[in-house]
């Protein structure tokens with residue numbers, strides 16, 4: 001008899017991005033019902049955090065790679081397989097208000113996407129132009145275009161991009177639209 005445990009069917013969503021980009025906050029607000037204001041004092045995530053979450057009745061596995069550089073680096077070496085194998089959705093989070101960090105983020109984005117696709121060539125890649133609430137209205141389209149061109153959205157990898165904030169409905173809309 002072939003017995004497959006439910007564990008084998010749990011789908012994996014992986015959050016990657018520089019430190020302070022907002023990964024833990026997104027997980028807390030969308031999956032754990034925490035108020036946006038309560039994320040203000042979040043501490044940096046150490047190494048890799050994983051959680052099983054009941055998302056509208058479906059159990060999913062949510063991984064976050066701490067965005068401080070040593071944690072990103074070790075995710076590509078020591079923890080490569082446990083982090084990047086079997087990813088259904090890779091969510092790369094960018095702090096839209098920190099344009100001087102875009103190129104640095106790109107370096108890690110390229111590695112994370114390459115690895116996730118190496119293990120699963122059907123992995124879906126979503127870029128969040130996050131914290132968009134911090135960008136002045138008249139600067140928004142310029143910043144979004146800059147992210148789009150820097151990350152070569154839809155070209156280098158088959159990625160899609162959305163603008164999001166934990167302070168409005170955008171983050172819920174985007175995460176709900178992702179096929180988790």
Ligand SMILES: Nc1nc2c(ncn2[C@@H]2O[C@H](COP(=O)(O)OP(=O)(O)OP(=O)(O)O)[C@@H](O)[C@H]2O)c(=O)[nH]1
Pocket residue numbers: 017018019020021022023024025026036039040041042043044045046065066067068130131132133134164165166167
């Ligand atoms: N204005 C604004 N602030 C946000 C938003 N999302 C997150 N933050 C804030 O950004 C800060 C850092 O958030 P975290 O979620 O801890 O960032 P992180 O990406 O998990 O950082 P590491 O764990 O170090 O990788 C917190 O103070 C949050 O309140 C957003 O959409 N808008």
Ligand SMILES: [Mg+2]
Pocket residue numbers: 023024025043044045064066067
């Ligand atoms: Mg974190």
